[in-house]
Amino acid sequence: MTKTSPDSPLFEKVALVGLGLIGSSICRGMRAEGLAGKVTGYARSEETRKVALEIGLVDDVAATGAEAVKDADLVILCVPVGITGEVMGQIKAGLKPGAILTDVGSVKQSVVDMILPHLPQGVHLVPGHPIAGTEESGPRSGFAELFHGRWCILTPPATTDDAATAKLTEFWTQLGSDVEVMDPEHHDLVLAITSHVPHLIAYNIVGTAADLETVTRSEVVKYSAGGFRDFTRIAASDPTMWRDVFLNNKTAVLEMLGRFSEDLTALQRAIRWDDGDALFDLFTRTREIRRGIIDAGQEIDAPDFGRPHGEEGED
């Protein structure tokens, strides 16, 4: 790990493999903070590579992943977790000894398992997961402020050099995040309940609503302001990314889903048997959690997410 002077960027060369929402937001954040001397990008789609150059996300694009990572001091994989192993196979020959290799995947244990067999000697693996995103996808959807005030979790294997973890911590801190280090298995359990299962049930109810015979799709759309529309936001997230999340965090997702269904069955029974007290008690408890999230700075303190009222939907 070379020490950088106050004026030199944190990394001389950064390579991004994948230029979607997260990759393009990192590009914009690095530029805003002056974190990289040079940024090289690679994306499988030629169209994405063209757009990334056009809108100035990167200094140059490479024709292959291996070429992109050549001489890079920091390599960030921003691809759906399911192709992590495949991408490693393509880039490993280009990775330079001393480089830090990280990713942004929403699952960590299986990412570690996919990367380790390919990891060249002397390359420092520090997997990462910024807990930030929107329902948009693609190179044009990124913005520098995406990570501000959000947590980024790093899950370095025990064999990783502490200095590499410290340097990546500095990187994410400069992008505006708070950083926490934890082991990958615990990460996967925490995210199963805070992110993966919520996404699954949002996808599920939107699917259920679309398939009804007694209520038309146009009625579902018209009267969605009663609550349903909140679910459609996360059910509009990237399908490839989320398919891979569920397939790669199977154990934790199935465990949390089992608990969710068990609790839902109890609620269903409370409704059937007119147990209003059981409903009221739960509904009172859950209010506090929202307050905790607002107090922790992870949500704005305004009703209805601060959505404008009386400005949209009118003639």
Next chain:
Amino acid sequence: MTKTSPDSPLFEKVALVGLGLIGSSICRGMRAEGLAGKVTGYARSEETRKVALEIGLVDDVAATGAEAVKDADLVILCVPVGITGEVMGQIKAGLKPGAILTDVGSVKQSVVDMILPHLPQGVHLVPGHPIAGTEESGPRSGFAELFHGRWCILTPPATTDDAATAKLTEFWTQLGSDVEVMDPEHHDLVLAITSHVPHLIAYNIVGTAADLETVTRSEVVKYSAGGFRDFTRIAASDPTMWRDVFLNNKTAVLEMLGRFSEDLTALQRAIRWDDGDALFDLFTRTREIRRGIIDAGQEIDAPDFGRPHGEEGED
């Protein structure tokens, strides 16, 4: 039904029974549009009555519901649906022949069933449901724009005078809403999927997350930006109101919940057996529904509900 001149208000006297989020928003909307000559309010809690006067929601408050509705041309019940019958028992003696009686409950068939036995001769019943709200409660939480661009569903019984329905349609239109008339049973089915079941599963997952032994509540709060925090918003809604919704729309909620659980079990099985195509297909289909809601003006066209990024949660 008396015809009003362009200069006179739509109703000479309006009485509101219940002054929470919806009641106080109606007060503010009526004032903004000049829809009422005089507004009298009643709330069970003395504190609420005091606040309503203090902040100018109403012209006066009455000590009882029966007193509040005396001489009113329009009476609006803004109470949890479960006490509709009890409130009717209290006010029926005060209702004036020719008055329009409406409500704002999220369930319609059981409201009709609770009101009809108490309905005095000559009073026009037009139950209503504005599809609008926030997770806030109480007299201070209302605002005039809440109903702008939102749908309001009216469910008049077959015996109700068409002129009464037309006049209430005019009232809601002036408050900024689009009005639709449907039968109460169909309303309850539509709302079960667009509102009631979404609330139930939001309450449920927030409860499941709070009860884990392996993930702390502070971790749930910290990493909630991955999706969970969206669910906590609707799980922060008024507990009494929502208990009553589930107990009074039991049949439709249990039916929709059955379908939701069936679909969720199929998804769970797809994850267990690595059926990535089934997941990908659903996740692609659900994206379109979001687009439809934005196109219909029921949601803003901005990522992440237009939540600010980089303004909150920072030092």
